[in-house]
Amino acid sequence: MAHPDSDPVLHAAALDALRSLGDDNDPSLLLEVIELYLADAQVHVRNLRAAHAAGDVRLLERTAHTLKSSSANVGALGFSKLCLELEQRARQEQLDAAPSLIAAAESQFATVERALRAIKG
Amino acid sequence: MREKQLDELKLTGALPSPTGVGLAILELTRGEDYAMGDVTRAIQSDPALTGRIIKIANSAGFAGSQGVTSVAQAAMRLGVRSVRNVALGFTLVSGNRGGSCPGFDYEGYWARSLAVAVLSQRLAEALRLCAPADAFTCGLLSGIGTLALASIHPDRYAQLLERKRAVPSAELLHLEREIFDLDHCELAGAMLADWRLPESFCFAVTAFERRDPYAGAPDESARRMTVIVRAASLMASWCFLGEGDSEQGPERLEELLRELRLERDAFERLRVEALGEWREWGRALQIPTDSAQKPAEIQAEAQRAIEVPSDTQVRRVAAERKGLRILAVDDDPVSLRILEHHLTKDGHTVQRAMNGRQALIMALESSPQMIVTDWNMPEMDGLELAKSLRRSNESRGTYILLLTGREEEDRVVEAFDAGVDEYVVKPFNPKILLARVRAGQRMIELREQVESDRQLRDRQVAEMAVLNRKLEAAAMTDVLTKLPNRRYAMRRLEDELNGALAAGAPLSVIMIDIDHFKQVNDRFGHDMGDLVLRETATVLRNTTRKGDYVCRLGGEEFLVICTKASLPQCAMTAERIRAAVEEHIIGFGFDRAVTVSLGAAALECGARTVDELLKLADRRVYAAKAAGRNRVCSNDAPPSQARSA
Numbered sequence: 043m044a045h046p047d048s049d050p051v052l053h054a055a056a057l058d059a060l061r062s063l064g065d066d067n068d069p070s071l072l073l074e075v076i077e078l079y080l081a082d083a084q085v086h087v088r089n090l091r092a093a094h095a096a097g098d099v100r101l102l103e104r105t106a107h108t109l110k111s112s113s114a115n116v117g118a119l120g121f122s123k124l125c126l127e128l129e130q131r132a133r134q135e136q137l138d139a140a141p142s143l144i145a146a147a148e149s150q151f152a153t154v155e156r157a158l159r160a161i162k163g
Numbered sequence: 164m165r166e167k168q169l170d171e172l173k174l175t176g177a178l179p180s181p182t183g184v185g186l187a188i189l190e191l192t193r194g195e196d197y198a199m200g201d202v203t204r205a206i207q208s209d210p211a212l213t214g215r216i217i218k219i220a221n222s223a224g225f226a227g228s229q230g231v232t233s234v235a236q237a238a239m240r241l242g243v244r245s246v247r248n249v250a251l252g253f254t255l256v257s258g259n260r261g262g263s264c265p266g267f268d269y270e271g272y273w274a275r276s277l278a279v280a281v282l283s284q285r286l287a288e289a290l291r292l293c294a295p296a297d298a299f300t301c302g303l304l305s306g307i308g309t310l311a312l313a314s315i316h317p318d319r320y321a322q323l324l325e326r327k328r329a330v331p332s333a334e335l336l337h338l339e340r341e342i343f344d345l346d347h348c349e350l351a352g353a354m355l356a357d358w359r360l361p362e363s364f365c366f367a368v369t370a371f372e373r374r375d376p377y378a379g380a381p382d383e384s385a386r387r388m389t390v391i392v393r394a395a396s397l398m399a400s401w402c403f404l405g406e407g408d409s410e411q412g413p414e415r416l417e418e419l420l421r422e423l424r425l426e427r428d429a430f431e432r433l434r435v436e437a438l439g440e441w442r443e444w445g446r447a448l449q450i451p452t453d454s455a456q457k458p459a460e461i462q463a464e465a466q467r468a469i470e471v472p473s474d475t476q477v478r479r480v481a482a483e484r485k486g487l488r489i490l491a492v493d494d495d496p497v498s499l500r501i502l503e504h505h506l507t508k509d510g511h512t513v514q515r516a517m518n519g520r521q522a523l524i525m526a527l528e529s530s531p532q533m534i535v536t537d538w539n540m541p542e543m544d545g546l547e548l549a550k551s552l553r554r555s556n557e558s559r560g561t562y563i564l565l566l567t568g569r570e571e572e573d574r575v576v577e578a579f580d581a582g583v584d585e586y587v588v589k590p591f592n593p594k595i596l597l598a599r600v601r602a603g604q605r606m607i608e609l610r611e612q613v614e615s616d617r618q619l620r621d622r623q624v625a626e627m628a629v630l631n632r633k634l635e636a637a638a639m640t641d642v643l644t645k646l647p648n649r650r651y652a653m654r655r656l657e658d659e660l661n662g663a664l665a666a667g668a669p670l671s672v673i674m675i676d677i678d679h680f681k682q683v684n685d686r687f688g689h690d691m692g693d694l695v696l697r698e699t700a701t702v703l704r705n706t707t708r709k710g711d712y713v714c715r716l717g718g719e720e721f722l723v724i725c726t727k728a729s730l731p732q733c734a735m736t737a738e739r740i741r742a743a744v745e746e747h748i749i750g751f752g753f754d755r756a757v758t759v760s761l762g763a764a765a766l767e768c769g770a771r772t773v774d775e776l777l778k779l780a781d782r783r784v785y786a787a788k789a790a791g792r793n794r795v796c797s798n799d800a801p802p803s804q805a806r807s808a
Contacts, residue, residue: 071504079497107539111568112497114590 051157056117076158079116083109087151090128090144094137102140103132109147118154121147168345169353171628177315177621178354179307183559184209185254189358192247199243203234206250209555211527215253215447216246219296222284222440245296248360252280252300256448259310263618264317266324272310273450276303278403281440282395285433290423292387293363298395301364305371305392307354308347312339315625317618319343336372344632348372363388371396394423402434403441449528486510487604488529492522492536492548493566498589502535502566505593506600519543523551526558532607533562533600537589538571538578546581553582560610562603566591641715643693644700652714652722656773659712659726663766671733671765673723674780675703675740678758678792680719691753698749699757706743707736722780730765734797737761741795758793760784 061072086109093101106129113122128143172178181189187205191197207213213234220237221230231237238246256276261269283302287295313320323338339346352369356362366385370376371393380386401416420430445452489511493499496517503513514531516522520543526534534552538545545565552558565578565586575586585603587596639651647655656672663670677683677699684692696719703713703721712724723740725733744759762783770776787796 071500075497075500078500082496104539104541108495111589112495115495115497115501 051118051120051153052161053117053119056114056119057161073162076116076162079112080155080158083112083151084155087148090147094140094144099132099135099137103129106132113154116154116158118158121150121154124150168632169350169357171632172311172315172350172625173357177618177625179255179259179310179314181251181254181258181358183254183258183555184212185251185258188247188250188254192359197243199235199238202243202247202250203238206234206246210523210551211257211555212250212253216250218444218447219249219299220246241294241296244361245294245300248300248364249296251358251360252303253448255304255307256450259314260450262310262314262317263615263622264313264320266321267309267313267317269310270451272306273448274445274452275399275404276306277444277448277450277452278399278437278441279303279305279392279395281437281444282398282403282433283391285437285440286391286395286423286425289425289429289433290391292391293384297361297364298388298391300360301367301388302392302395304351304355304360304364305368305396306347306351307368308349308351309335311350311354312343312345312347315622316343316629317622319626343629344636367392390423394419398434403438486512487532487600487607488512488514489600490514490516490522490526490529490531490534490536492516492519492534492540492545494518494537494540498537502596505597506535509597509600511600519545519548519551522548526552526561527555530558531561533564533603535564535566535600537566539568546578546583549578549582562607564599564603644697644715646700646704646721647712647714649714649716652712652716652724653773655712655714656722656724656776659724660766660773660776663726664771668727669729669732669766671725671728671730671763672776672780673725673733673737673740674762674764674777674784675721675723676760676784676788677719678760678788680757683757687753691751694751694753695749695757698747699744699759702743702747703740706740711736722777728765730763730767730797733763733765734795737763737795737797741793745793760787760792761795762787763795763797 086105089105090102090109093099093105106125110122110125110129113119113125124143124147128140128147131137131139131143173180180186184205187208188202191201191205206216216234216237217231220240231240234246241249256273259269260273280299280303283298283305284295287293287298292298319342323342327333327335327338336346336348348369348371352365355365355368361384362381363385366380367388370378370380370389376389376393377386380389397419398416401413420427425433442452444450486509489506491499491502491506491513492515493502494517499515499517503515506513514525514529516525518540519536522534522536523543525531534548536545536548543551549563549565552561552563562585563583565575565583566589567575567578567586568589572588575583578586584606585599587599639647639654641648659670662668677695680692680695683695696715699721700713700715703723707713707723708725708728710726711728712726714722714724716722723736725736728736741759741761745756748754748756762780762785764770764776764779764783766776768779770779783796783799786799787794790796
């Protein structure tokens, strides 16, 4: 199992890459992407718990998959790894560890959200 | 139009023709008895076409009954033949919505065709003259001849349109015949026949624009279809497109309604309904129906095209275009936004879709050059999207670049099988993604270049075909009288004689010689001699029946081939000619009539070959001359009475 706590919340290199997107014409792109990400991810994080509660393994897998990709995009690699683990478990229908993984994801997402909001200023 | 002529044009490959599913349907329905299942399966393989067929079935005057939701139900309701024809019509729209004739308003063309289609459908329903779905198809294809001429001869048709714009009173059909030796109505009829659409369709599209549209209708259903398409075409001009003389429009409309015995109120309802349907179809097929045409713009374009040689122009357009039209597809908004950002920054025009289903609809509507899509998505994933796109006619050539996660990378073979062209692993390095997109762009441009080269070559082949046809016509025509010459006469007579012998039908010929022609030349000079020949040719043309062939064999000798005529009928024609020539005073200083001696001969006289028939006729001309000239000889007894035998 990955140890998200050992990684920085936001991966500096990924974030720099993202920041460099908006160099010339589109300086607001980073802010726009953060906004898009947060709005989308909040819904998905809520869905993780809801899917598990409803016993919908496919929805759990899909939601974790989506969160995994979009989090990697904003440099939240630790959170992304956590989501990957959740996705794999769901795919194999090994749900014993799901509740603790979901709880970890929720708290990790709160940290990511704070870090991203700090960038937005 | 001769079949051979159509074959020549088909060889150019430039004729609008059904492709993909349309072609499959054409193949499946080659014979008379074809299975409904085959046709519906072919249609179902194209999702866009399926939707359109269902739409037609639901709109074709069956209000109140239960809605149609599948192609099979549509076939039950409309009949498999109608469904086949409608499907064929639609694949033509999708395969020919643009083209290389500058100044030909392709969008305007299809907007008009759609208007004629919905009005035909509504009229058929209101007047109960024929099946509404058939009327729709026939209306949709009614103008296909102009599209065909513009496709085969883009530059020359552009010049023709320019001439038509400069002199609006010039008749399009007349200009076409002058330049191409063929008009769009004739061509449309031949094309529809070639696609084995019903004879009533073929007749209607050939006839509805002519002055006397109903003449020669093979049967009642052909006449009815012509009534409908002609009325729909006029209504489309006056009511939907604002074409023609707006002063006279209302008056002529009243006249048309009286002719159709259609009440004003009923027509108003029909007009409003058809207008709504027209816009609806326009949206479904991505053809603008609300904005009026932009004549000034089109004219300017045509002007430019005439100034710039066409192949240079094609290359110039290619050089100007830097970016691609790309559809980006991802369910994750962040990834989609980033993807869009990179692509836009690299000069491409980007549309976005959030899942495969949405992407499929957008792709069918706007035909992007490239699709960059995520694999794993809800509703319809990237692979299903690729498969669906490859099935549809319109998107078969779209370049598809798939974004895959690392865990999917070992399944890429599956993706290529589904129709994907290239893949990039996520999270992607933007530089690599853009490099792959540019590599794809080279492929796309290469393909487009090949396509435009092909068009250029087709155009040259088509030009050659027209030239050949003109040369052939010239080789068969007598320059002085414009009548078919000896070579043509012999060939035609051979054909007619073989046909008549095989069918046991009568056939006869009249050999004609101008009396004392040598003296005309000697006394009045050769110019006057030529005049006499031309005037005599005119009299011959005007006094023979429609199916007869009047030819000049040479000198002062003419031949009339009277098809399906026995000796007595032929002798009557001969006598009519003799009298008409004698009565025709040739002016221009000659100021008198000439006379002719005629020999009539028929198969029933025992002649079995062209040679025998001509020899017999020739002998009788001499007999007529010997008996005093200005008379007809139609038997081997010496003609005794003066003037006629």
